[in-house]
Amino acid sequence: MRRGFFVDCPLARLTHDFGSFGLLEEPSAPGLTAEVDQHAAGIRDSIEQDGVRLSRRSLAYYLTGFLDGCRERGWHSDAVDHDWETLRLLAICRMARERGFVR
Template sequence: MRRGFFVECPLARLSFDFGQFGLLAAREDPGVTAELDQHAAAVRDSIERDGTRLTRSSLTHYLHGFVDGCRERGWDSDGVDYDWETLRLLAICRLAKEYGFIR
């Protein structure tokens, strides 16, 4: 099995648990798709700002930091709408899939 495809990978768990419904729904809404593109670009820029490459490890590290920040602020998605945090998580899922870090 290729690296990044095992079930213990946080990116795979996020994609499986959270990303599937959002990415499918976003394809139907051009506005959400555009927002996801912007979030994905922001994540990529944030990771690459200091010369770090976008890898499974760097994206996982970003994910952990982002989720920790969400927890510290007490964020909880109501699942009704795409808030900023939900869009950022979906963008992380998209990047992980686009770069082949998950299936």
């Protein structure tokens, strides 16, 4: 196992959960792909705006803060369509996979 890789990492848990529901498969709708791409760009900009490098740790910190905000607002995903928060979470998972932060 790679040094610094934790099975209990929130990125790994979330990616595993989304993967088990098939949500990380390549979306068939081009519009959905574009929305996830826009969220990924927003996440990257948010992390890097303070001169922090995008890494497993910085993405995990972003995820933790994002989930805290969702909890504070009482958000839960029960919609049939992909809401803003779900798209954001999909983008985080995709970024984690593409950059090799999770397997």
